Amino acid sequence: MTEIFLAGKWALVVFVMVGAVPMVAAAYQFLLVAVHFRRNHYAACAAYFPRTAILVPAWNEALVIGASIDRLMKLNYPPAALRVFVVDDASTDDTPGVILAKAAEYPGQVFHLRREKGGEGKAHTLNHGLRIILGDDWMQALLIMDADVIYEADSLRMMTRHLSDPTVGAVTAYIKEGSRPGNYLTRFIGFEYITAQAAARRGQNVLGAVACLAGGAQLHSRTNLETIGGRIDTSSLAEDTFTTFKTQMAGNRVVFEPHATVWAEEPGTIGGLWKQRLRWARGNVQVTKQFARVWCRPSRVHRLGSFSFSVFWFCLFLLPLLMILASASLIILYFAALPTAWVAFHFLWIINALTYVFITSFVVMIDWQTGRHTWLQGILFPGAISLAIIIGSCFPRLLRMIFYDVLPLTGVMVTSGERRCLVLFAYAWLALSMAVAYIGKVIEPRWFGRLLSPAFIYIAGYGPLLCACTFASYVKELRGAEMTWDKTEKTGKVAMPT
Amino acid sequence: VTFRVRDHAPSGLARVTQDRPAIPRAPLPAPTFEDEIRAALSYERGLAGKALVAIALVAVVLAVRFLFLS
Numbered sequence: 001m002t003e004i005f006l007a008g009k010w011a012l013v014v015f016v017m018v019g020a021v022p023m024v025a026a027a028y029q030f031l032l033v034a035v036h037f038r039r040n041h042y043a044a045c046a047a048y049f050p051r052t053a054i055l056v057p058a059w060n061e062a063l064v065i066g067a068s069i070d071r072l073m074k075l076n077y078p079p080a081a082l083r084v085f086v087v088d089d090a091s092t093d094d095t096p097g098v099i100l101a102k103a104a105e106y107p108g109q110v111f112h113l114r115r116e117k118g119g120e121g122k123a124h125t126l127n128h129g130l131r132i133i134l135g136d137d138w139m140q141a142l143l144i145m146d147a148d149v150i151y152e153a154d155s156l157r158m159m160t161r162h163l164s165d166p167t168v169g170a171v172t173a174y175i176k177e178g179s180r181p182g183n184y185l186t187r188f189i190g191f192e193y194i195t196a197q198a199a200a201r202r203g204q205n206v207l208g209a210v211a212c213l214a215g216g217a218q219l220h221s222r223t224n225l226e227t228i229g230g231r232i233d234t235s236s237l238a239e240d241t242f243t244t245f246k247t248q249m250a251g252n253r254v255v256f257e258p259h260a261t262v263w264a265e266e267p268g269t270i271g272g273l274w275k276q277r278l279r280w281a282r283g284n285v286q287v288t289k290q291f292a293r294v295w296c297r298p299s300r301v302h303r304l305g306s307f308s309f310s311v312f313w314f315c316l317f318l319l320p321l322l323m324i325l326a327s328a329s330l331i332i333l334y335f336a337a338l339p340t341a342w343v344a345f346h347f348l349w350i351i352n353a354l355t356y357v358f359i360t361s362f363v364v365m366i367d368w369q370t371g372r373h374t375w376l377q378g379i380l381f382p383g384a385i386s387l388a389i390i391i392g393s394c395f396p397r398l399l400r401m402i403f404y405d406v407l408p409l410t411g412v413m414v415t416s417g418e419r420r421c422l423v424l425f426a427y428a429w430l431a432l433s434m435a436v437a438y439i440g441k442v443i444e445p446r447w448f449g450r451l452l453s454p455a456f457i458y459i460a461g462y463g464p465l466l467c468a469c470t471f472a473s474y475v476k477e478l479r480g481a482e483m484t485w486d487k488t489e490k491t492g493k494v495a496m497p498t
Numbered sequence: 499v500t501f502r503v504r505d506h507a508p509s510g511l512a513r514v515t516q517d518r519p520a521i522p523r524a525p526l527p528a529p530t531f532e533d534e535i536r537a538a539l540s541y542e543r544g545l546a547g548k549a550l551v552a553i554a555l556v557a558v559v560l561a562v563r564f565l566f567l568s
Binding site for chain 1: 531534535538539541542543545546548549550551552553555556559560562563566
């Protein structure tokens, strides 16, 4: 009986510590950034200007598409080697009129492609354009972008230089949050994009396996497009990740170019963000299932099956479950073996604290231009309560001073019962934080929500909000919910900082 | 291009001025491909240094924890 109890206790301790694996994996991925100066693709680059077709899917983009085309025409790229194809996905506003006017302004460079049956999703719209562009010999490279993103003048040129190496099939750029005026949420997204793109994708460059070509900035060689079948997958909500995986599985390399910057407008409300991220997260569930035979199976053709890449992928994919598992195990340990629970809790949060300090400080330095505007959101990324737990775990003497010296001075006496409740709350917080962040999303549309929902996100954390979204995607996929393409609402208020 | 040091500078410091009429400056030549690659690699090398700074911060947290607030 004692042996069973001991085995159970250690199993629970392992479950608790598994909760720290995603943070350790993230720190490892970011450590790889430090060797990016040695392991990159620059040595194989050359000044190269292939004839590039830019494919822009557009549905009711009359407000932004004209300015987007004008900006594309001003890219530092040979005009004779640049053509823009706008696929008008049965727009009901003045999108066709604007595109036709631009086609007249830039003859031979801007083309209007009309789909009469629209609303089937981005992949269908892209395939309509792809069929036409691949039907002609002119195109040597294809850039897929969104109607409202802004390319810095040199970005395309910086991307095409990698295609001079025939082993490279696709190149992606650094998408930066550019909503103007921004708000607390867009600043969280700005910080998140440094971690998820500027940092993580550099690490993936080092590994030789890239998780995703950003939907708004994917440059393909013609050969690569033909190798993967000349069409974009329409069976999932993550068509860009599907394309990325298929490219690498076909033996073509995918490169992230961190110095090619593209500015994008991101959702300014939790509701808008939730819709966008739910689509991405469901897409990731579909990719995980579809490419089940890739994980942890090293291949001579690609690096997607490497152990490191698989760990990175599953740490993100399973993060909500791991958080719930760690919390549940801590609570069981609290009732079954209190001293063990206390030690496991401390180890878990000290590991979290050390990785948090490394990741947050490094990320701010990786892109200081964004980091100096978003450092507060970076610090509060895990939420104010998690931050308090981190400080309490790292510096227990500080905690004792607050409880036994400072609070009694203010007349507040914490009883042992209240202390036990606080401890239990801290044990449950990893799982609870997702629920509290979700409440922030639920109350946002109410009259008091505009005021309170940001407070919920700052308290519970932006990270837990994304985890709650991933958890919701599991539920949607398990229920077999209908796949609808919810277009992210855009206002056209995106700009490059001057 | 000639330069001269202006006498009796108000600050007491010698100020260097360009001794020719102001004309619009010609645009700087665009960086060459090699310059761009060099700049990119230099930035990437800088990230290695920044990673060391971040690791040093972690070391400071650990030191404070074990030396003062454990």
